[in-house]
Amino acid sequence: MKESLPWKIEITKADNGYIASWYEELLDKADYCQYKQIVFEEDQSEGKPATLMNLLFFLKDYFGEYSDKYDKFEVDISLKHGSKYTCDDKKCEICKEMYHA
Secondary structure, eight states: OOOOOOOOOEEEEETTEEEEEEEEEOTTOTTOEEEEEEEEEOOTTTOHHHHHHHHHHHHHHHTTOOOOTTSSOOOOOOOOOOTTOOOOOTTOSSSHHHHHO
């Protein structure tokens, strides 16, 4: 019986985002694996924090790290304003709960 590949992924920082690379076993061919890559390119409208957040969501999903609402701890991947930033936009998606509470 063939030993399965370890769950391993490599993240490379690029000028405009990140590249995630890994090997994935092919289910129909026990002795073969496929090299895969996904690029998380920075979107000019979203910016670097959103690109990093997308990468973190991908990693959480890749490794199957899920939590339940009844768990003692839960990982929260979210965007928030910097501690010294003042937001005056009443339509801001990041702080809308503050205005609509």
